[in-house]
Amino acid sequence: MAVxxxxxxxxxAVVTVVVIILIGMLSGVIAHDEGLIPFGPDxxxxxxxxxxxxxTSEMSDGGSLRKHILGTDQLGRDVMSRLIHGISIAMKVGxxxxxxxxxxxxxxxxxxxxxxxxTHKMNLLQLFLLILGALLIYYYASxxxxxxxxxxxxxxxxxxxxxxxxxxxxxLTYISRLNLISGLKEFWVPWDTIxxxxxxxxxxxxxxxxxxxxxxIITVPSVASVIWVIGFIRxxxxxxxxxxxxxxxxxDNYVKNAEILGLSSMTIFLRHVLPNVYRPIIVLTALxxxxxxxxxxxxxxxxxxxxxxxxxxxxMLSDARQYIPAWWLAIGPxxxxxxxxxxxxxxxxxxxxxFKVNKQGL
Amino acid sequence: MFRYVVRRILxxxxxxxxxLLLTFWLQSLAPGDQIEAQLSLEGxxxxxxxxxxxxxxxxxxxxxxxxxxxxxFGVQPSYFPDTxxxxxxxxxxxxxxxxxxxxxxxxxxxTYESSLQSLISQYRGGERDSKKVSIELSKIEQAKSLSDIKxxxxxxxxxxxxxxxxxxxxxxxxxxxxxxxTGSVFSYPVLQWHGWSNQFNRWLGRLFNKEENVSxxxxxxxxxxxxxxxxxxxxxxxxxxxxxxxxSLMLGxxxxxxxxxxxxxxxxxxxxVLLAVPTFWFASLMVIFFTTPEYGAWTDIFPSIxxxxxxxARSFLSELKDNAGQLILPIICMTIMSxxxxxxxxxxxxxxxxxxxxxxxxRAKGLSDKQVLRQHALPNALLTFMTILTGYIPAIFTGSxxxxxxxxxxxxxxxxxxxVQEADWPVVFTIVIIISSATMVGYLVGDILLVKLFxxxxxxxxxxxxxx
Numbered sequence: 075m076a077v078x079x080x081x082x083x084x085x086x087a088v089v090t091v092v093v094i095i096l097i098g099m100l101s102g103v104i105a106h107d108e109g110l111i112p113f114g115p116d117x118x119x120x121x122x123x124x125x126x127x128x129x130t131s132e133m134s135d136g137g138s139l140r141k142h143i144l145g146t147d148q149l150g151r152d153v154m155s156r157l158i159h160g161i162s163i164a165m166k167v168g169x170x171x172x173x174x175x176x177x178x179x180x181x182x183x184x185x186x187x188x189x190x191x192x193t194h195k196m197n198l199l200q201l202f203l204l205i206l207g208a209l210l211i212y213y214y215a216s217x218x219x220x221x222x223x224x225x226x227x228x229x230x231x232x233x234x235x236x237x238x239x240x241x242x243x244x245x246l247t248y249i250s251r252l253n254l255i256s257g258l259k260e261f262w263v264p265w266d267t268i269x270x271x272x273x274x275x276x277x278x279x280x281x282x283x284x285x286x287x288x289x290x291i292i293t294v295p296s297v298a299s300v301i302w303v304i305g306f307i308r309x310x311x312x313x314x315x316x317x318x319x320x321x322x323x324x325x326d327n328y329v330k331n332a333e334i335l336g337l338s339s340m341t342i343f344l345r346h347v348l349p350n351v352y353r354p355i356i357v358l359t360a361l362x363x364x365x366x367x368x369x370x371x372x373x374x375x376x377x378x379x380x381x382x383x384x385x386x387x388x389x390m391l392s393d394a395r396q397y398i399p400a401w402w403l404a405i406g407p408x409x410x411x412x413x414x415x416x417x418x419x420x421x422x423x424x425x426x427x428x429f430k431v432n433k434q435g436l
Numbered sequence: 437m438f439r440y441v442v443r444r445i446l447x448x449x450x451x452x453x454x455x456l457l458l459t460f461w462l463q464s465l466a467p468g469d470q471i472e473a474q475l476s477l478e479g480x481x482x483x484x485x486x487x488x489x490x491x492x493x494x495x496x497x498x499x500x501x502x503x504x505x506x507x508x509f510g511v512q513p514s515y516f517p518d519t520x521x522x523x524x525x526x527x528x529x530x531x532x533x534x535x536x537x538x539x540x541x542x543x544x545x546x547t548y549e550s551s552l553q554s555l556i557s558q559y560r561g562g563e564r565d566s567k568k569v570s571i572e573l574s575k576i577e578q579a580k581s582l583s584d585i586k587x588x589x590x591x592x593x594x595x596x597x598x599x600x601x602x603x604x605x606x607x608x609x610x611x612x613x614x615x616x617x618t619g620s621v622f623s624y625p626v627l628q629w630h631g632w633s634n635q636f637n638r639w640l641g642r643l644f645n646k647e648e649n650v651s652x653x654x655x656x657x658x659x660x661x662x663x664x665x666x667x668x669x670x671x672x673x674x675x676x677x678x679x680x681x682x683x684s685l686m687l688g689x690x691x692x693x694x695x696x697x698x699x700x701x702x703x704x705x706x707x708x709v710l711l712a713v714p715t716f717w718f719a720s721l722m723v724i725f726f727t728t729p730e731y732g733a734w735t736d737i738f739p740s741i742x743x744x745x746x747x748x749a750r751s752f753l754s755e756l757k758d759n760a761g762q763l764i765l766p767i768i769c770m771t772i773m774s775x776x777x778x779x780x781x782x783x784x785x786x787x788x789x790x791x792x793x794x795x796x797x798x799r800a801k802g803l804s805d806k807q808v809l810r811q812h813a814l815p816n817a818l819l820t821f822m823t824i825l826t827g828y829i830p831a832i833f834t835g836s837x838x839x840x841x842x843x844x845x846x847x848x849x850x851x852x853x854x855x856v857q858e859a860d861w862p863v864v865f866t867i868v869i870i871i872s873s874a875t876m877v878g879y880l881v882g883d884i885l886l887v888k889l890f891x892x893x894x895x896x897x898x899x900x901x902x903x904x
Binding site: 209210213217220222225226227228274275277278279280282283284286287288289290291293364368371372375376378388391394395398399401404407408411412415416419 | 447454462467534537583587712716833865871873876
């Protein structure tokens with residue numbers, strides 16, 4: 075820890091990120107009618123002139139002079155206020171979608187890295203029950219998740235769907251350990267091969283192309299769908315590294331000791347292996363957050379993903395292309411995206427240096 | 437090596453199959469009704485003569501094979517009838533399926549639907565009261581849930597009671613609506629075998645048929661469109677790749693040569709900062725500041741963006757030559773983005789190698805710093821560099837969507853984006869399939885190249901398993 079605290083670059087990056095997040099959380103207080111920045115993000119005031127140069131002032135209703143620090147956009151909205159309100163979307167997408175990809179990566183990376191090809195044995199009955207159970211859980215999850223929403227539509231609730239699928243996963247884990255009839259012929263389950271092949275399939279589909287194809291079929295754009303899709307798209311990169319880390323841990327003596335002590339593989343994995351891979355997890359999450367924010371702003375730049383009303387840096391940048399003389403539209407959001415990504419990259423790089431984590435291929 | 441290549445090629449087949457399944461599944465989830473879109477293009481609207489419309493709908497659906505079941509087999513709830521996919525149009529199918537899910541009773545739903553339809557045709561084109569009834573009936577038809585249907589039929593009942601419209605059939609209909617209840621039947625999944633005549637099969641057959649796989653926008657063959665776009669993308673990315681290789685090799689070498697001196701320090705900072713600059717921001721800034729005389733005459737360095745359209749048929753090369761000026765800026769942007777990462781990597785690898793004992797040996801026998809660097813450090817440090825560089829080979833086919841959009845280059849990325857925005861599904865999913873397959877071949881070529889250059893990487897490919 076002491077080493078980390080002495081690393082100036084790391085400290086600067088962490089502080090910057092924290093400050094940005096704080097400003098984002100307080101955006102409602104800072105940037106509204108009577109705040110420090112006296113404009114709301116969508117506020118088109120009476121006097122507002124489209125594309126007014128940074129520093130332009132205007133009279134407010136109360137008679138005081140208000141200044142557009144960074145000018146206004148094509149509709150006469152204050153750029154500074156929109157920048158501050160854009161923080162929350164970027165951070166939401168960055169943090170939540172990283173969590174999603176991390177959970178998927180831990181599940182699959184753990185499965186392939188810890189179990190490998192020759193740890194888990196199964197007999198045909200267990201395999202049959204596992205497949206049948208998976209199908210049934212999938213079926214009943216999609217049956218039970220339907221409900222009538224307040225707009226009078228009978229639709230699927232994805233929260234319920236997710237919860238049932240999650241519970242189902244636990245049941246499946248239990249089923250796979252159940253041994254109803256002993257004496258059946260057992261075979262190794264090649265978990266590692268399965269996951270590696272899955273990774274290969276996903277590697278061959280270009281990421282942005284898959285994103286575009288997925289977003290083309292989402293009819294109702296929402297922040298949640300952006301978070302889920304970006305979280306889903308990023309799992310292969312994380313899984314590859316976490317798998318390698320867990321494989322390395324497994325060679326360590328403490329795992330063998332625990333095995334000799336007679337601990338179950340589940341306990342060893344959860345209690346001993348997982349806590350030992352916290353370093354790569356922190357590094358990967360930091361780097362991944364930067365990437366997720368970059369993907370989100372790229373998508374918004376292409377006018378894909380987020381609903382039209384949301385304030386997003388990427389979309390502000392693409393608005394800047396409409397009118398070339400308005401350079402202030404391109405500078406602000408660009409610098410913010412750049413600083414955010416630079417900070418996350420620095421945190422990841424410095425931590426991987428201190429923790430000695432190999433982050434190749436992310 | 438030969439066996440390894442054969443095995444990799446054999447592995448491509450199942451991967452392509454998975455990608456085909458994935459894209460078909462995504463396509464089946466695509467919103468909108470392509471038959472309705474086609475019919476409205478041909479000038480037939482839903483509001484014209486209804487039976488005629490349904491007839492032409494059915495004909496077109498049959499022609500496209502969309503009346504068939506989706507896949508070889510399917511799983512559906514036990515309360516579903518096995519003829520659900522035959523209901524037309526698609527919008528009605530969706531509404532009825534949703535109602536069926538809610539009530540879980542096909543008999544009631546189908547009697548409700550048939551009496552609703554007969555009532556609608558009965559009241560069509562009427563005057564005054566019957567017109568009101570007709571409007572209410574079509575509102576009921578659009579209802580998206582059970583409670584919606586009930587609320588709207590109550591409205592209808594009020595209108596009927598107020599007016600002098602008397603109809604036994606209407607009363608029956610109200611009873612039927614009342615009898616629709618939220619169902620709580622225990623359901624189980626039923627596996628159905630649909631056989632070979634299904635949509636997936638037809639789609640596969642059509643995919644590589646030039647005449648049949650056409651764009652929904654202008655009716656031109658998808659393959660042709662993709663071919664045209666790929667020419668631009670590939671020529672740009674190949675130039676970029678070559679530039680990236682040369683520039684980063686030179687920069688990395690000089691940075692290592694002048695290590696820890698001011699040139700190294702300054703360029704390190706610049707490269708590290710460039711690494712975090714979003715491509716689209718950098719490109720936008722370039723366009724804003726360097727293509728117009730807006731900010732002083734000296735900033736008007738590059739020609740305005742956008743490929744000149746060509747109206748006469750001519751060779752691609754001459755078109756490329758014509759637009760060379762327009763391609764400079766996008767290529768610069770793409771190059772700078774990759775160069776920074778590669779250079780940083782190469783520099784740190786060379787410096788790592790320099791600390792190895794055999795470097796001390798080389799120095800001890802009297803080699804100069806230049807000789808040590810060129811003959812021993814560089815060749816040994818190139819492994820990671822080449823691994824990353826060969827990893828870029830698949831990107832030749834994808835290029836950069838954002839660069840193509842910003843600089844208006846009619847490449848594959850812009851084609852995909854516009855197809856997505858115009859809901860041109862055949863183009864979208866054919867691109868995904870073709871580019872994914874090309875990417876796989878690209879990875880294979882990259883891996884082979886790497887083994888040819890660095891025989892010691894054979895182990896990392898799992899080649900040792902092949903030999904025994």
